[in-house]
Amino acid sequence: MSQLDKLMDKIIDLFQHYAKKExxxxxxxxxxxxxxxxxxxxxxCKEKNTQQKMEQYMTQLDNNQDGEVSFIEFxxxxxxxxxxxxxxxxxxQVPAPPKGKC
Ligand SMILES: [Ca+2]
Numbered sequence: 489m490s491q492l493d494k495l496m497d498k499i500i501d502l503f504q505h506y507a508k509k510e511x512x513x514x515x516x517x518x519x520x521x522x523x524x525x526x527x528x529x530x531x532x533c534k535e536k537n538t539q540q541k542m543e544q545y546m547t548q549l550d551n552n553q554d555g556e557v558s559f560i561e562f563x564x565x566x567x568x569x570x571x572x573x574x575x576x577x578x579x580x581q582v583p584a585p586p587k588g589k590c
Contacts, residue, residue: 502528503562515556521549524562529569 489497504513506524511517516524525545549557549565575582 499563499566500559503559507559512556515558516549516562517556518546521546521557525549529565 502524503516506520507513507516509520509523529545545565549561551561551564572582
C-alpha cells in the first residue's frame with residue numbers, strides 16, 4: 489500500500505468515525521460536523537474568534553444546504569486546509585485568484 493493510499497484510508501476512517509455517531513452513517517449532521525471541526529481542525533486554536541470561524545466552516549461545508557455534510561463536501565475543506573498549510577509551511581502567501589476569470 490502506498491503512502492497516499494494510507495493517507496486516504498486515514499481520511500476516510502476519520503470521516504466515518506464522526507459520521508456514524510448519529511443518523512445517517514454516510515454524512516455528518518450539524519453536531520457531528522461541529523465536533524469534527526472542533527477536534528480535528530481547531531483543536532489547538534486559541535483565537536478569540538474560534539466560534540465565529542467554526543460557524544463559517546459549517547456554512548461553507550454544507551455546500552448544497554441540505555443540513556448534512558457529505559464526504560465530498562468534507563473533502564473540499566480538507567483540500568483547502570491542506571493547500572493553506574502547505575503555503576504556510578513554505579512561508580508563502582496564498583496566491584490571489586486571477587482577475588477577470590470569474
Ligand atoms: Ca451521521
